[in-house]
Amino acid sequence: MQFPMSFVFDGHIQAVSALTVTRPGDNFSSAKGSDKMGRLPRLGPKAEDTQIYFPATTLRRLVRESARDSVRRALQSKGEEHPFTLQTHYMLTQGVDITNKVLGERNSGLVSGGKELRQENPLLSLFGRWRLAAHFDCDNAIPSNRESTVHFIAGTGARQNDFIRDPAQAEFLSVEELAKLHAVIESDSLAAKDANAIKESIAALKKRMKDASTDEKNQLRDEIQALESEIDAIKANKVGAEESIQRPLEGYEAIIPGTLLKHTMRLRSASQLELGLLLASLKETARRPFVGGHKSAGAGEIMADYEVTTFPPDADKPVVVGRVKFSYKQGLEIEGELLLASLAAWQAALKDANKAGLNFDRYLTVNE
Amino acid sequence: MNTHRAYRVLCALETPVIVGEYPVSLDGLLWDCLETHLHCAEKAKSELRRYLTFTESIAHASAMAFGTTPGTTLIAKSAAMIGAMRDDDLDEMLFSPNSARGDKYVRVQLEGGPTKNRLDQYQGIYAPFVVFDCMGDGDRIAQLLRYYLGGIGVRAKAGFGQIGAIRLEELDRDTSLLTQDKLPARPLPRELFESLGGATNYDSKEATVSVPYWDQSCRVDAVMPARIRQIYL
Numbered sequence: 373m374q375f376p377m378s379f380v381f382d383g384h385i386q387a388v389s390a391l392t393v394t395r396p397g398d399n400f401s402s403a404k405g406s407d408k409m410g411r412l413p414r415l416g417p418k419a420e421d422t423q424i425y426f427p428a429t430t431l432r433r434l435v436r437e438s439a440r441d442s443v444r445r446a447l448q449s450k451g452e453e454h455p456f457t458l459q460t461h462y463m464l465t466q467g468v469d470i471t472n473k474v475l476g477e478r479n480s481g482l483v484s485g486g487k488e489l490r491q492e493n494p495l496l497s498l499f500g501r502w503r504l505a506a507h508f509d510c511d512n513a514i515p516s517n518r519e520s521t522v523h524f525i526a527g528t529g530a531r532q533n534d535f536i537r538d539p540a541q542a543e544f545l546s547v548e549e550l551a552k553l554h555a556v557i558e559s560d561s562l563a564a565k566d567a568n569a570i571k572e573s574i575a576a577l578k579k580r581m582k583d584a585s586t587d588e589k590n591q592l593r594d595e596i597q598a599l600e601s602e603i604d605a606i607k608a609n610k611v612g613a614e615e616s617i618q619r620p621l622e623g624y625e626a627i628i629p630g631t632l633l634k635h636t637m638r639l640r641s642a643s644q645l646e647l648g649l650l651l652a653s654l655k656e657t658a659r660r661p662f663v664g665g666h667k668s669a670g671a672g673e674i675m676a677d678y679e680v681t682t683f684p685p686d687a688d689k690p691v692v693v694g695r696v697k698f699s700y701k702q703g704l705e706i707e708g709e710l711l712l713a714s715l716a717a718w719q720a721a722l723k724d725a726n727k728a729g730l731n732f733d734r735y736l737t738v739n740e
Numbered sequence: 741m742n743t744h745r746a747y748r749v750l751c752a753l754e755t756p757v758i759v760g761e762y763p764v765s766l767d768g769l770l771w772d773c774l775e776t777h778l779h780c781a782e783k784a785k786s787e788l789r790r791y792l793t794f795t796e797s798i799a800h801a802s803a804m805a806f807g808t809t810p811g812t813t814l815i816a817k818s819a820a821m822i823g824a825m826r827d828d829d830l831d832e833m834l835f836s837p838n839s840a841r842g843d844k845y846v847r848v849q850l851e852g853g854p855t856k857n858r859l860d861q862y863q864g865i866y867a868p869f870v871v872f873d874c875m876g877d878g879d880r881i882a883q884l885l886r887y888y889l890g891g892i893g894v895r896a897k898a899g900f901g902q903i904g905a906i907r908l909e910e911l912d913r914d915t916s917l918l919t920q921d922k923l924p925a926r927p928l929p930r931e932l933f934e935s936l937g938g939a940t941n942y943d944s945k946e947a948t949v950s951v952p953y954w955d956q957s958c959r960v961d962a963v964m965p966a967r968i969r970q971i972y973l
Binding site for chain 2: 432512
């Protein structure tokens with residue numbers, strides 16, 4: 373088979389631990405939680421029953437960062453302590469040009485524009501930057517079983533004041549610090565009492581809004597806003613932290629461990645080195661296969677399994693070229709001669725990057 | 741033997757589509773898939789004629805419409821994308837000293853300027869299906885789209901407009917150029933639109949009417965399809 377070639381990695385990701393991600397604008401309120409509870413993204417309307425998914429952007433960034441890290445480690449092993457400048461770091465991590473040179477680049481009408489850049493910097497070719505289309509695509513991961521609920525609310529409970537939970541800890545405080553502690557606990561308690569009364573009033577007003585006319589609604593909104601300002605004032609005047617130490621934790625939505633999510637990645641018109649780099653990136657991903665939030669609570673571990681196919685221009689249908697699996701326990705497992713040869717070709721090129729014509733600092737189509 | 745027939749291509753929509761200035765056309769999608777397949781833009785352009793019927797340089801391939809079923813409707817939905825450097829990404833192990841002299845590490849400005857953290861909000865539209873009408877080789881079209889097409893619309897590579905199952909329905913007439921109401925179903929040169937029976941007073945503008953649509957050098961006086969079009973399935 374002759375490169376360039378296109379490949380489809382089709383398979384699934386499995387949640388080894390709970391998976392969660394919170395993005396601005398995805399939250400909503402329902403009987404199960406307020407709009408402050410971290411919600412998973414929904415395929416359709418923001419509602420309890422709508423299918424959740426895990427976003428492509430988070431998965432793509434994991435692979436991109438893994439590519440960057442694997443290249444950096446290889447270059448460091450050759451004695452370069454800091455192979456990347458901040459500018460290269462931004463470009464390889466996010467495709468962001470902090471020099472503004474891409475904006476002013478004069479490459480209009482350039483024959484095979486970008487080809488040389490893609491050869492010298494396969495990482496940028498794979499993941500792209502503004503005005504350089506990525507050869508790598510990554511879909512959102514969508515639960516394979518759409519008939520049953522695959523997420524739950526994690527992290528609920530209450531944050532305790534440690535000195536109330538374990539009063540013996542107070543013995544380790546000085547007299548002055550103990551006085552501060554008394555003031556904080558008293559202030560928390562009074563503030564909570566005052567704020568709760570106001571919150572009840574707000575809830576009653578919100579209930580009245582349902583049957584109110586437009587004019588009445590406007591008036592009620594003003595009253596609610598005034599009461600919310602009172603709560604803010606109480607918090608601002610408190611001794612110690614603005615938010616009470618003791619407070620209920622609403623939690624966050626997370627995908628249930630064990631859930632299978634259908635997932636596809638595509639590699640378009642790629643060179644053998646680009647395929648090899650993608651596989652090296654997945655090998656790096658296997659060293660740290662964690663995505664999304666709440667990693668400190670054990671969330672975010674994934675494993676994945678893909679069948680890799682290509683569709684030769686002279687064939688009637690796609691053909692299987694191998695299989696790729698990765699997990700924290702097993703690392704990266706590759707089946708298929710072409711895939712193994714491509715990874716080996718990439719690793720060989722990285723051994724002497726200069727000789728192989730690789731330049732990870734380059735990001736302009738026209739060389740300076 | 742000409743195997744081209746009139747079809748409706750129904751693509752199940754997984755995530756909201758961000759529609760650009762004009763909705764994407766099926767010939768544009770197929771051309772992109774063929775370029776990925778053949779690794780050559782010119783070959784892809786000529787190969788497109790095996791997939792679609794053409795009248796002069798115009799492909800019988802409609803622009804995207806949203807397909808709704810009884811009980812469903814179009815839903816406007818916003819989504820955010822964050823491009824941020826987190827604390828972990830700014831560890832001094834990761835890059836060389838970034839001061840002007842390159843001898844020490846200095847704070848990276850994340851609140852503004854070229855190194856800022858970015859939050860982009862996009863307005864998308866969700867419906868059960870996106871729909872294209874065409875005259876062409878249905879089986880070939882479906883095979884190509886099923887293999888190569890991940891998503892459509894703006895920021896498709898970031899997971900917007902993700903496509904699920906694709907199916908074909910044969911139609912009794914070709915509605916890939918004009919809708920049943922005689923409105924443009926895709927970008928059409930004004931002359932062709934009028935010769936097909938389209939309204940003579942329809943607004944027109946300078947636009948590209950064939951692949952590649954990003955090439956602004958071959959614009960003609962054209963009528964454009966509605967940006968948001970709904971088809972009741």
